[in-house]
């Protein structure tokens with residue numbers, strides 16, 4: 001997949017394109033349907049499918065200080081959309097100036113002049129331009145004027161949840177913030193993952209018998225509620241692709257037993273011994289086991305960790321330790 005930042009860097013040899021526009025944070029099941037439709041239209045028209053997204057999140061520019069938790073980094077988003085067949089990802093720096101483009105300026109300047117759109121595929125609730133004044137109806141009008149087709153796709157739902165919900169990034173952020181990783185996974189179509197780099201901690205884990213990879217993630221990463229989770233540690237190659245995935249018991253919180261103050265994400269990898277410092281990893285959260293607890297002493301904590309590891313094996317369907 002080709003990828004560039006800023007409309008000025010758009011390759012000159014794209015020809016006419018099929019464009020889909022959105023934040024696509026999470027690349028959840030609704031996004032997957034929408035992107036799948038855009039890719040299918042592009043294939044049928046023998047055009048490249050270009051996904052246009054924004055960085056930083058527009059909310060932060062429109063209402064500073066209100067940055068939402070981010071479900072997928074740009075690199076992870078690129079990996080996921082490439083897997084859906086998207087040919088190119090264009091990241092538009094979302095600046096105050098860009099936020100002031102009128103709907104018509106966006107349609108004509110960005111979609112027609114920069115990206116040569118022959119067709120545009122968006123969700124039926126898509127809005128664009130200054131104060132989100134443009135919607136699918138205005139986009140269809142611009143399309144008739146400037147010569148591109150417009151398709152507004154109905155939003156996907158999750159009927160298996162208590163009462164059907166419309167799948168959205170906001171809904172998934174709420175699931176993650178509450179530690180409901182099963183609902184998050186149903187909406188995402190895969191477990192939620194926190195990406196980051198393994199850094200040094202207090203070097204206490206190995207003394208307890210449970211060394212933990214402390215994973216430092218970028219600001220605004222959507223980190224699940226404090227607690228202990230069953231999941232996996234995914235190691236990544238330098239190009240970002242997945243190298244390996246191993247079962248893990250994961251701790252999120254300030255380690256209150258030791259009166260810590262920094263909130264950390266730490267993964268104890270089952271049946272593993274080795275050096276993970278500096279590795280680019282992803283922590284995948286499958287199920288919440290219990291809250292973060294302030295134990296009276298180290299022995300009680302170690303006993304709880306042994307139980308967490310046993311329950312992790314059960315949750316993940318692994319045989320008990322031999």
Ligand SMILES: Cc1cc2nc3c(=O)[nH]c(=O)nc-3n(C[C@H](O)[C@H](O)[C@H](O)COP(=O)(O)O)c2cc1C
Pocket residue numbers: 200201202203204205206208210211212213214228249250251254255256257258266267268291292293294295301304305308309
């Ligand atoms: C499965 C698991 C469960 C944990 N549960 C708790 C807990 O309930 N309370 C707590 O204070 N710390 C908990 N921790 C975090 C440990 O306190 C932490 O891993 C240990 O202090 C090592 O820290 P270090 O990696 O910075 O050396 C847990 C860690 C793991 C891996």
Ligand SMILES: Nc1ncnc2c1ncn2[C@@H]1O[C@H](COP(=O)(O)OP(=O)(O)O)[C@@H](O)[C@H]1O
Pocket residue numbers: 198199200201202203204205206207210211212213214267268269270271272273274275276277
């Ligand atoms: N099973 C394992 N799970 C996680 N990390 C492990 C494991 N075995 C060895 N390690 C290594 O040990 C480090 C964690 O040891 P620990 O004593 O908790 O130190 P720190 O406080 O620096 O995290 C990890 O970053 C990793 O390099």
